[in-house]
Amino acid sequence: MKPARDKIPTPTVRRLSLYLREIESLLAQNRLTVSSKQLGDRLSLTDAQVRKDLAYFGQFGHPGIGYRVPELVEELRKILGTDRPWNGCIVGAGNIGRALLPYNRFQRKGFHIVAIFDGDPKVVGTDVEGHKVRPMSDLPGLVAERDIKLAIIAVPAESAQSVADQLIDAGVVGILNFAPVRLDVHDKVSVGDVDLSVALEQLAFQASLGVTGSLDDRE
Amino acid sequence: MKPARDKIPTPTVRRLSLYLREIESLLAQNRLTVSSKQLGDRLSLTDAQVRKDLAYFGQFGHPGIGYRVPELVEELRKILGTDRPWNGCIVGAGNIGRALLPYNRFQRKGFHIVAIFDGDPKVVGTDVEGHKVRPMSDLPGLVAERDIKLAIIAVPAESAQSVADQLIDAGVVGILNFAPVRLDVHDKVSVGDVDLSVALEQLAFQASLGVTGSLDDRE
């Protein structure tokens, strides 16, 4: 078994997903091995960085050879938790919520969106991509029944915190938040924020300077 | 004039947008002043962190008082470049592209989406939220004509790099990339990546551990 689990640096965790994305693309091309140098070049990282990141989780490299692609894909999926499927739901059937429902990359990664909710009675009951929009009152029942662990919040800022509270009460453990507010959650729940205005603002900032080239650590 | 402009830490730049978001909300409530401590509490940052971040750009605090809200909003907008409007375009009229077009938070922040393009002849010419979808061949002309500086790429991974190249040729200086690939761009263009699968994957990782509480530096 893996003894590891000290304290993984946050930047390392963010890069793990990028490694997996690259390696999966190599796997699709039937590449057998890849060195830390090659992987680093594709992501503008040093070879040492790549090795150190991966070494936090075990020793899956082969001296003289590099990393075996299929093996590394499997290890990374295990580390990230995507070796098994996750059920999720979307709260908010506005533009963004409806756009995410048919986003088929989620499926391919093992994220299954199994319900969509909305607080507006005029929207509840309508059909979105084959899913009937559910009222918020159905949330606790469906989260339990369908084993929903992740949720995407795509509601206006004003209601986001209340939605988060309901999700957490229902047993959700991870929230992807598109609302432009900081959610207050307790320690057992993790939150990832996607604020599209903030993202554009960052570009405006870079563009207002001479411009740095791309942010050294993107994503 | 501002003499500053040494080397702003990347994490500081990311937080700037969050400061602005909070302060704008305080402004809407007619709060007159805020201390670094109060601002930090709202974002789970230390007061020293807030002060140091802001001090990179000048001295807008008032000892004994804190920061004056309207003044700080103005300063932050100036720093981030959103004191003036930015024109942008969307490339890709799929689910995500179409969802972003009516996203009215962009408008309110001064980001004006003035065109949407798609490479698929079957989609070109159709109407999306009052905008006619344009063919890629119109891109260079419209970018110049409408002074488009920012672009959102919402096309499949395969075409993203080619789209980026065309945008940069046309004169765009910032790209928000929703495609799950790293874009190769030259130094004068900045790129921000939004990979939704990666975002969910990060949640799965946190959820697979005991779970750290929220990522210390979200966003």
Next chain:
DNA sequence: CGTTGTGAAATGATTCACAGCT
């Protein structure tokens, strides 16, 4: 008093450089 701005100290992340494996 309360609160800023800022050097100095502490913590955290990245890069270097090399022993050791294949």
Next chain:
DNA sequence: AGCTGTGAATCATTTCACAACG
């Protein structure tokens, strides 16, 4: 030869702590 894993060194960011100010 080629490449990993890793301690040690460097570099970056955060926190501390306090003088100075309103």
